[in-house]
Amino acid sequence: MGRIASVLWPIGLILAGLLVPLWYGLREHPDLAVRSTPRRTHGGLIGIEAAPGQRFLSEGPGLKRIDVALTPIIQFPGELELVLRADSQHGEVLRRVTLLLDPKRRPQFNAFEFEPIEDSTGRYYHFEVRPTGGDLFATHAVWIRYHGNAGYDAPWGDEFLETQTVENSFLSPLDDLRAVAVVCEDLSTTRGPVRFELWESGESKTLVSVDLPSPTVIRTGYLFFSFPPIPNCAGKRFSFRVTSDGAAKFVGRKGSVSFKSFHGVPGGRPGLQGMTQSGEPLTDRDLVFRTWSSKTRLTELREAYDRAGWKLWAAMICWVASVLAISRAFSTLGIMWNRVPVSDSQ
Amino acid sequence: MAQASSEPEGAPGQSKSGDGLPVWLALAVVLHGLVYTFIVPPWMGEDEPWHMEYVRALTLSSGSQLVVPLEETGEEPEGIYLSQSQNEVQVTTGISPSQVLKSQAEITTSMQAHHFWERVDFAGWEHGSDTLDQAVFNHVETYQPSLYYRLCATALQLLKIRDVELQLWFLRGLSLISYFGIVLITYKIGRLLHPEQGLAVAAALIVAWLPMHVRQAAVINNDVGARIFAAGALWYTSLFVLERGGARSVLAMFLFAGLALATKASAVGILAPIAFGVVHYYARGRGPARYALITLGATVGCLLFAVIYWLIVSPGEWTGLESLVPIGMSDLPYHFSRVFSRYFFLEFLRTSVGTFNWYTRNLSMGLYLGVALVLALGLLGSLVATVKSKSSLQRKVLLVCWLAVLCQLFAMGARGFAAGRFFFSVLPAFGVLVAAGWTVPFPPAWRDRMVLLVATGMILLDGFVLWNGLFPHQYLEWGS
Structure with missing residues (x-):
């Protein structure tokens, strides 16, 4: 009886500790x-x-x-x-x-x-x-x-900016500036064109000019102005202006429009x-x-293997081997149903 | 227990086999550590890229350049801009801006190759300039005490390991060795506590099979260094209170305590048992004058070491204290009010038992609470054993363990940090307590079964967390 139990114990552990959790782990993803x-x-x-x-x-x-x-x-x-x-x-x-x-x-x-x-x-x-x-x-x-990565964040403000032109400026924390998303309460390009311009603060040359495609409709959300990434711009200060000619109402704080900058490459x-x-x-x-x-569990397992490679099998083999080694240790130490009194000086 | 009867009668805790982990058990521990080495993908230890960055920066600052700066390749651009975090690395370690950027580019390239951005939910956009700010903006590890990083950097320099991934696997190998050392020390403390080997085996299994602890066998983190030194301090403190080992034990106790605290202040839990040991020693009138001098000298030396280290060797690292020592007394009431909150308790549980992908994904609350209940019952049993201890139980060792655990929990509360990895500094003490609680109060005839029960429970817990949690989250549930 003891010998059977000492064999069943590791088998039961491998079943309940590896195969059953793995079966549930391979559920749909x-x-x-x-x-x-x-x-x-x-x-x-x-x-x-x-x-x-x-x-x-x-x-x-x-x-x-x-x-x-x-x-x-x-x-x-x-x-x-x-x-x-x-x-x-x-x-x-x-x-x-x-x-x-x-x-x-x-x-x-x-x-x-x-x-x-x-x-x-x-x-x-x-x-x-x-x-x-x-x-x-x-x-x-x-x-x-x-x-892109979120860079500068001028949080969502508590006032509507009723002016036709809104502006703000920021220090670019990252390279590859590629978009500015402004908070817009109400915008419809059917009411008029919307233009975005960005330049390096202190410089007169406009770096980016974006006309919003028509039709665009936004109600209480972020409006993205996207442009080709500007390399090596981390640490530089930029200013931007959005001219809406009555087509839009923006959200801001203390007269400046709320926005987030985004950085990265496509x-x-x-x-x-x-x-x-x-x-x-x-x-x-x-x-x-x-x-x-x-997807079936087999498909999921195949996908996991594609991603993990040989290390997945190596981990499983080591896990099983560790359970068998404990089982052997317990038998040797006498901590098992089939007690084998031995000296514990290994 | 079978072998208990075969042991010679003698003073408790003085069994002849207390020096080594039984071979098969040692093999099982190593194999289990390897499981996590294989299954935890590169860079998936919390903050691992930043720990690696710090190590690499130190290999550069000490003259042996494992990253060739751009100046030497003729690609040095003028007017390099460093972000706040990059600047922090540059200022703390003294390496050049181009070295900071090059090192970060090598790390992020490896992170991309190993699908870091698919796995970590809060990581940003991976395409663009290769800096660590892309993954987590404005994060550094250079505020940490530099001992762990200097040791790792020295090893890399000696072996001239230059490739970033080889460096990663080598340092993870050191973590695996550290894990084995902690389990070994737990076993040895268990052997000191009780002559029956089963208790020591159960304690070793609890420490070795706790999923979040063994996971740290596979990552680069200064917690790994703090834990192995703290475990050493705990072992020598246990010897000291039993008045074994003589002056060597006393010196080793202070040495390991100093190293642990110099690695990370989160090892603060070991101070209480050391204080208890010193007070206990002299209260019993044991102290010959030379021991008193040794103790005093070691204490002062330890303090001086810590102060000199923090103030002179690492002048920018005062904030390294932040991990566990309360910065301002005014924060204490707020922090302690959080300790008794549901949030604190659950955060402690999930980060101790199992959470994945940089703590962004969890298991069910039922599992966490179930494990907490089982461990709490173990502690309760240990309390019973402490109060009703028989002659075979070394109550002083049990007291050392209790003090370490309570001091660590107190410190975590004082600092307001619930992360389980901070508690792992005293995990050997906790493992011994829980193992004692699940074995000692039971009649001798039952204890084998209780050890088997503990082993079965730990293996099943590990299997569930590993194959139903860590594995699918790392390899199946990817972001796009």
Whole structure:
């Protein structure tokens, strides 16, 4: 009996301590997971005129769920529809899912689940979130991950800037300045053009001039002005001006507009094709979202092996060997069912 | 226990086998440390890139250049701008701005190759200029006392290891050795405490199989240095209170305590048992004059060492005290009010039991609370054993362990830090206490089973945290 128990003990441990946890560890994981921690910029109220969307490549079969990170702007219950299309924003509508939103509940991600799309591996899709029931705006906003590191931050202020021109300046903490996101209370390019200009403080030459594409509609969110990265700019002071000619109302503090600077160069995972708004591609940013397909545990294990390589097997072998060594140690020391009195002077 | 009966009768804790870890158990510990060496990806120890940066900067500042500065390659640009954190590294270590940038570029290139940005949720955008500010803005480790980093830098210089990844694996190897040393010391303290080997084995298993502790066998961090020195101090303090080892023990106790505190102030928990040992020694009227002088001399020497080290050798490192010593007395009420908060308790639990990807992802609360309950029952049992100790139990050693644990918890509360890694400085003491609690109060006939139960519990906990937590979070759940 003792001998059997001493054999069963390590086998039981390997089963319960390695195989069972590993089985549950290989549960489904998202194919794509755009994160932004902490979440920095949202796109403002989701509007019917400028519904935000995202194009992506499905990496697994049976695409069945898309999670979108949302934040409530208006503290009322609302409803949102996700429209999934094949290939791009102009493709065939494949799925429509409606989700009730409770402003009191703020999950990390809002899950839109739908009937799995069987042969989704390696195909491009596009989804869009929009208000339902003929509402012009939803109660929530999408979180946006811009392709850059957040640099200078002039926090969201407490006053509306009614002037046609807003300005601010900042010391660039990082190289490769490539965007400035200003806080906008209300903007519509149908009311007039919006222009952004940036220059090095103390210099007269304008480095960057960006005209906002039309149509752009923002309600209580961040408006991005994106431009080619400015190299070796860390430690330099920049000023910028936004001229809206009545098309926009900005948010700021003490007369200066609130904004964040972003730094870096273009890049990213090939499967992410960028955000869209009003059907226009915005490839320098993504929605904060996740996609889920119906991958098997074996597929997950293969993926883990692709990433970990031989070290995964080495770790498993060492773990099993360590359990066997303990078992042997216990037998030798007499701490086992089959007691073997021996001298403990190893 | 079987071998208990085979041991010669004698004074408690004086068994002949107290000097070494049994071979099979030692093998199991090494194999288990290797598991984490293999499974924890490069740069996934908390703040590991910055610890490495500090080590590399010291290899440069001492003249043996393991990173060739841009001046020598003819690529030195004029008017280099350094961020606040880069400037801190440059000022503290005295290396050139181009060396700071080059070293950071080598580290970030390796971090990109090992998918750091996919794993750490709060890391920024990886594409652009190669600086550590990209990963976490404005972070440095050069405010830490430099002893650990100087030791690592010296080893790298002696072996002339230049490649950043080889440097990483070599320093992680030192952490693995340190882990083994801590487990060995725990076992030895367990042997001092009780003649039955089972208690020592259980204590070693608790320390060796606690997931977050063994994970530190696989990372570069000055906590690793502080822990091995603190463990040494604890071992010699235990010998001192049992009046063994003579003057050598006393000197070693102070030496290890000084090294631990000079490595990181988070090793402060060892001071209480040392103070107890000294008071106990003279209270018993044991002290010949020469011992008194040795003790006094060692105490003063230890203090002088710490002061000289912090003030002269590392003049910019006063803030190194920040890890556990309260900076201002006015902060104390606030910090202690936090100790009894739910946040503090849960933070302590999750960072002691299992949290992943730079503390950004957790396991279920039920698991944390379950583990806390089991360990708390162990401490309760240990309390019972302390109060109702029989002749076979060395109550003084138990008291040393209690003092270390309580002093460390008090210090953590005073400083307002709940991170489990700070507590690990006295983990050998904690392991011995819990092991005693789960074995000594039970009848001798049950103790084998209790050791088996402890081993089974620790192995299952480790397996669950490793294969259901660490593994999927490191290799499956990647950000895009």
